[in-house]
Amino acid sequence: MSKIEEKGLYTYLVEAGTPGLKENVQLLSLRKGRQVYDTSQRFTNIYEIVTGAVKLGNISAKGEEYIYELVTPGEFFGNLAFLGDTFSEFCKTLCDAELRSYEPAFFKHLMTHDPVVAEWCFSKIVYRWNKTESLLASIRSHEPRERILLLYDGFYKKVFTASGREVPLNKLLTYRDIADLTATTRQLVADTIK
Numbered sequence: 341m342s343k344i345e346e347k348g349l350y351t352y353l354v355e356a357g358t359p360g361l362k363e364n365v366q367l368l369s370l371r372k373g374r375q376v377y378d379t380s381q382r383f384t385n386i387y388e389i390v391t392g393a394v395k396l397g398n399i400s401a402k403g404e405e406y407i408y409e410l411v412t413p414g415e416f417f418g419n420l421a422f423l424g425d426t427f428s429e430f431c432k433t434l435c436d437a438e439l440r441s442y443e444p445a446f447f448k449h450l451m452t453h454d455p456v457v458a459e460w461c462f463s464k465i466v467y468r469w470n471k472t473e474s475l476l477a478s479i480r481s482h483e484p485r486e487r488i489l490l491l492y493d494g495f496y497k498k499v500f501t502a503s504g505r506e507v508p509l510n511k512l513l514t515y516r517d518i519a520d521l522t523a524t525t526r527q528l529v530a531d532t533i534k
Contacts (some may be wrong), residue, residue: 342456342459342460342463343456344456344457345460345473348390348414349388349416349432349440349442349457349460350365350388351406351458351492352456352457353365353450353457355424355458356372356454358450360446360456364422364439364442364443364445364446364503365441365443365446366440366441367390367438367439367440367485368438368440368441369436369502370392370433370437370438370502371433371436372433372434372435372436372437373432373433373470374432374433374437375430375431375432376394376428376431376432377431377441378430379398379399379428379429379430380428381428382425382427382428383444384418384444385418385441385442385443385444385471385520386417386418386439386441386442386444386447387415387417387431387439387442388414388415388439388440388442389411389412389413389414389416389417389437389438389439389451390413390414390437390438390439390440391413391414391436391499391500391501391502391504392411392433392434392435392436392437392438392499392501392502393410393412393413393433393434393436393437393441393499393501393509393512394411394431394432394433394437394439395403395407395410395411395415395431395434395517396408396409396410396411396417396429396430396431396432397429397520398428398429398502399430399431401445404432404444406520407517407520407521408472408494408509408520408521409468409471409472410434410509410521412497412499412509412515413499414466415511416461416464416465417431417467418444434509434512434513435499435501435502435507436481436501436503437502438504439441439503447478460494462482466482470491473497475491475521477523478489478491478522479523482519482527484523484524484532485528486530487524488522488524488528488529488533489532490518491518491521492510492518492533493510495508495509495513496509496510496521497509499512515529515530515533516529518533
């Protein structure tokens, strides 16, 4: 386990005496349903989940919102400028949440100048790729009702809200969220979960 995994990125940076930390990192407390950023914002800060959870998504060609990922404590996300001008997404909180907001240039500097941060960052990126690939494999490998139940049961993982309340992640999701993540319909999700 890396030094960051044990204590968290911010604690590691504090203990390392990282210059510029106070000027480039901010703790945000956000209420449930709050939009952190929307698809019109091409470049945002990099965010680390401290408590709570967020959903990431986009707008379909028909103008409808859909989600494609849930991010939980210890993970980071954001509209990384490295992805170019065509990438966009939105981010909304699933419950009261605390996020650390890192200035992109500062975060990039950390990744390129601190091997411990780089190792942590790359392991988080690979973890997120694996989550996405596993979700796609589930969509390909299971019948719709199986996908719904597997996802719903898999998200029984509990998260702490910013107020310290412990809640199962699957209870924070709407039927629409589950439908988006399983490539099914809201009606099928409702029928299956009931």
